Amino acid sequence: MKVGSGKPEASALKVGSGKPEASALKVGSGKPETSGLPTKPPRTRGGDKRERILAAAVKVFAKSGFHGTRVSEVAKAAGVADGTIYLYFRSKDELLVSLFEDRVDKLLVHMNAELSNLPDAPAKLRRVIELQLGLLEGERDLAEVITVIIRQSSKLIKEYAAPKFGAYLDAIAQVVVEGQNAGDFRKDVSPHLVARATYGALDSIALLWALGRAEQGALVRSAKQLADVLLRGLLP
Amino acid sequence: MKVGSGKPEASALKVGSGKPEASALKVGSGKPETSGLPTKPPRTRGGDKRERILAAAVKVFAKSGFHGTRVSEVAKAAGVADGTIYLYFRSKDELLVSLFEDRVDKLLVHMNAELSNLPDAPAKLRRVIELQLGLLEGERDLAEVITVIIRQSSKLIKEYAAPKFGAYLDAIAQVVVEGQNAGDFRKDVSPHLVARATYGALDSIALLWALGRAEQGALVRSAKQLADVLLRGLLP
Amino acid sequence: MKVGSGKPEASALKVGSGKPEASALKVGSGKPETSGLPTKPPRTRGGDKRERILAAAVKVFAKSGFHGTRVSEVAKAAGVADGTIYLYFRSKDELLVSLFEDRVDKLLVHMNAELSNLPDAPAKLRRVIELQLGLLEGERDLAEVITVIIRQSSKLIKEYAAPKFGAYLDAIAQVVVEGQNAGDFRKDVSPHLVARATYGALDSIALLWALGRAEQGALVRSAKQLADVLLRGLLP
Amino acid sequence: MKVGSGKPEASALKVGSGKPEASALKVGSGKPETSGLPTKPPRTRGGDKRERILAAAVKVFAKSGFHGTRVSEVAKAAGVADGTIYLYFRSKDELLVSLFEDRVDKLLVHMNAELSNLPDAPAKLRRVIELQLGLLEGERDLAEVITVIIRQSSKLIKEYAAPKFGAYLDAIAQVVVEGQNAGDFRKDVSPHLVARATYGALDSIALLWALGRAEQGALVRSAKQLADVLLRGLLP
DNA sequence: GATGAATGAGAATTCATTCAT
DNA sequence: AATGAATGAATTCTCATTCAT
Numbered sequence: 014m015k016v017g018s019g020k021p022e023a024s025a026l027k028v029g030s031g032k033p034e035a036s037a038l039k040v041g042s043g044k045p046e047t048s049g050l051p052t053k054p055p056r057t058r059g060g061d062k063r064e065r066i067l068a069a070a071v072k073v074f075a076k077s078g079f080h081g082t083r084v085s086e087v088a089k090a091a092g093v094a095d096g097t098i099y100l101y102f103r104s105k106d107e108l109l110v111s112l113f114e115d116r117v118d119k120l121l122v123h124m125n126a127e128l129s130n131l132p133d134a135p136a137k138l139r140r141v142i143e144l145q146l147g148l149l150e151g152e153r154d155l156a157e158v159i160t161v162i163i164r165q166s167s168k169l170i171k172e173y174a175a176p177k178f179g180a181y182l183d184a185i186a187q188v189v190v191e192g193q194n195a196g197d198f199r200k201d202v203s204p205h206l207v208a209r210a211t212y213g214a215l216d217s218i219a220l221l222w223a224l225g226r227a228e229q230g231a232l233v234r235s236a237k238q239l240a241d242v243l244l245r246g247l248l249p
Numbered sequence: 250m251k252v253g254s255g256k257p258e259a260s261a262l263k264v265g266s267g268k269p270e271a272s273a274l275k276v277g278s279g280k281p282e283t284s285g286l287p288t289k290p291p292r293t294r295g296g297d298k299r300e301r302i303l304a305a306a307v308k309v310f311a312k313s314g315f316h317g318t319r320v321s322e323v324a325k326a327a328g329v330a331d332g333t334i335y336l337y338f339r340s341k342d343e344l345l346v347s348l349f350e351d352r353v354d355k356l357l358v359h360m361n362a363e364l365s366n367l368p369d370a371p372a373k374l375r376r377v378i379e380l381q382l383g384l385l386e387g388e389r390d391l392a393e394v395i396t397v398i399i400r401q402s403s404k405l406i407k408e409y410a411a412p413k414f415g416a417y418l419d420a421i422a423q424v425v426v427e428g429q430n431a432g433d434f435r436k437d438v439s440p441h442l443v444a445r446a447t448y449g450a451l452d453s454i455a456l457l458w459a460l461g462r463a464e465q466g467a468l469v470r471s472a473k474q475l476a477d478v479l480l481r482g483l484l485p
Numbered sequence: 486m487k488v489g490s491g492k493p494e495a496s497a498l499k500v501g502s503g504k505p506e507a508s509a510l511k512v513g514s515g516k517p518e519t520s521g522l523p524t525k526p527p528r529t530r531g532g533d534k535r536e537r538i539l540a541a542a543v544k545v546f547a548k549s550g551f552h553g554t555r556v557s558e559v560a561k562a563a564g565v566a567d568g569t570i571y572l573y574f575r576s577k578d579e580l581l582v583s584l585f586e587d588r589v590d591k592l593l594v595h596m597n598a599e600l601s602n603l604p605d606a607p608a609k610l611r612r613v614i615e616l617q618l619g620l621l622e623g624e625r626d627l628a629e630v631i632t633v634i635i636r637q638s639s640k641l642i643k644e645y646a647a648p649k650f651g652a653y654l655d656a657i658a659q660v661v662v663e664g665q666n667a668g669d670f671r672k673d674v675s676p677h678l679v680a681r682a683t684y685g686a687l688d689s690i691a692l693l694w695a696l697g698r699a700e701q702g703a704l705v706r707s708a709k710q711l712a713d714v715l716l717r718g719l720l721p
Numbered sequence: 722m723k724v725g726s727g728k729p730e731a732s733a734l735k736v737g738s739g740k741p742e743a744s745a746l747k748v749g750s751g752k753p754e755t756s757g758l759p760t761k762p763p764r765t766r767g768g769d770k771r772e773r774i775l776a777a778a779v780k781v782f783a784k785s786g787f788h789g790t791r792v793s794e795v796a797k798a799a800g801v802a803d804g805t806i807y808l809y810f811r812s813k814d815e816l817l818v819s820l821f822e823d824r825v826d827k828l829l830v831h832m833n834a835e836l837s838n839l840p841d842a843p844a845k846l847r848r849v850i851e852l853q854l855g856l857l858e859g860e861r862d863l864a865e866v867i868t869v870i871i872r873q874s875s876k877l878i879k880e881y882a883a884p885k886f887g888a889y890l891d892a893i894a895q896v897v898v899e900g901q902n903a904g905d906f907r908k909d910v911s912p913h914l915v916a917r918a919t920y921g922a923l924d925s926i927a928l929l930w931a932l933g934r935a936e937q938g939a940l941v942r943s944a945k946q947l948a949d950v951l952l953r954g955l956l957p
Numbered sequence: 958g959a960t961g962a963a964t965g966a967g968a969a970t971t972c973a974t975t976c977a978t
Numbered sequence: 979a980a981t982g983a984a985t986g987a988a989t990t991c992t993c994a995t996t997c998a999t
Binding site for chain 4: 720
């Protein structure tokens, strides 16, 4: 499953230069069918239904959790009939996995585009932190789904979400490798460990924020502090 | 049938030095009623039943997840009748919360005892990291329950687990404050943010380890690297 | 997609002598509206659609049973859209009843024509047996539908199919009466009982054959033996 | 597992010599687990629940058909909770199959015992007819279930019911063979065909009777007439 | 007339919890 | 206290039918 290897310039999906990173994950017209998941063929033509269902799912899953949400609630929130859900997703489980994949995919694409514009590893690592927290600050519900909900179906996360997730971690690890090679980062730490720890720290911070009272700007401040500590800690 | 006895359960937990800190979290006859939780009156006697049930719950929850585990499965694993579970826990949910509290409680007590023996904040922070990962390496099932399962019941975690959990984070933050006051740690970072990030990093590392193939010693090595990076990052 | 055309469908049905009695039950442009059933107005035009749907229904009902067949499967087999079914039949139930009526009607018409050419009751009774089994041997799917499927909707069979079915039994009973009056058959048995028993015997034989491996010619041999026994049993 | 075979003196269920054969099939304490069906272990001890459910199922299935009956209706008729059904039968389907097997089993045992007391094949064949119709006259609901309902789940009947059913037909065919060997019956007809036809005739007569207005004694008279015709038809 | 995406009522089955023994 | 048979509320998913295009 591992992915942590090379891929210096995965390139793909340039989003131009810089700022609007947050809302980038919102609606998605890109490619509805990214990974190898057996997603149900969206028989529709114009079909904004699939996206409407996904958006509704983010909302209600965030509110009540995966197991605490009835399919009919997702349907109601999406403004479609219960049965319509099954025209686009084979099961409730697949709905969650699709949701996860769809969103992480967009984050990955966006992040890769962002990082390619930056000069060195430290700048990139700082950007990764800003991006992840920035994203979540912009989409609180999605943050909760990604950090909390996705863990509620272990079978699924292990089989489907994990690989997709691994790609994200790999991207971070790659930045660390780059920094080590350039002499910017100490070499006595495992890139994957750093990637994992960084993700965990970010996830944990976001979780605390998502579960607590959302203070505007809190995540941005947290991002700066975390980056400061992490980058100093990685100095050779 | 079955009496869930034996099973030495790889007691060890040796980390750095050599104290038997590990098994401290195991069986628990100590104080059955720790927090403010409305735990059911234990009606104890010789009552190892409660502990047998908790131990069984750790095992099966780790294997199948909270929602994927039937109460009857816990009962069978514990060698008691289904109904017996309800003599000790009000509900399946409360079983999970009790499990969490019971184990975290022991971790807290143990950690506080450990830290009080150490000279300064850096040493304490490093010990915190060793302890958390060391514990998990010794009890893989418990690791999975604490890192994964506990998130499967959002309502619960918000209402009960969070506070208990907060105490653990507070203990870590306290170490950071101590270090800042002593001039050992930089003062431009929030102690709680550091605590949170540290926990998140540890949790993430443990999760990866728990879900993957368990490599003996991996967590110990990870602990050292993470401590190295974190402590350097916190230098004034 | 698909237009359900071709399929010569083993037209033959030769039994005893040599009349083309068999294919008479096949496609039906004859009278679409036979009985008192509230069949939906056919809005015909060139309308082979209705017949295509009926033919498709025979096929899929025979394969999966009435309850085991989705309307959409009939539609696909017929090469029409799901909704189109409802332009010709009010419901799935009515589709089955129409199918039954349509086919039994043709059998009745055909049988009456056949019998009128025969000299006496014994000859006629023997012909009835030959016809029923001969028909089924030529159309295995139809045999299964008539013998098995039609019983899967008790409400229906009681309300609609039964009367239509009664007409068929009456025709047989009439032959018995004729034989009794002519002194060919014993008079101490109820004509209707004989008709019923004969039908049941034939049905049962056909069912066994339909459910088992179809051995060519088996039904024809069975017809002769059954007729031999029955006619001797009916001697005065 | 077979039961329908030889066993000249299966004994069990003796009803003495003659008349009250009907009610013999009613309640059943005999052997709850006859065939190779994966029937769920009846965890109960005294457990009349299983039989109560079967009896209730006969009643409601006869009234509304298999597909037309909700499991909750069976439960209500049996005076148990919905879930209780699943303590004794794995599924609604298995309930039907178990019902069929249980009843046919008892019929077989009873029939074998009855026949062994009779002197020759003609007497036995006549008794078979009397028994089958007599049974049904005594248990109208069971008659409907056996003749109509069992055909509503083709998959099932093919896999489970058919074999069990075959044993019954074999028993009849055996009588015919015996008659042929003794010179009582003509040898130019297939014993199995005769068995099948006889069963079909009886089934058909019973069905007509079950679906129509039940006239007391009608089946007994029918039995005599049918036997008269059949036995004469089988004369050498 | 045809289409097929959308609908939503309906039903089997599961499983946490209870309580008579 | 312990048991485990019984309970019945709860929920996913199916599929006949409709109707806007």
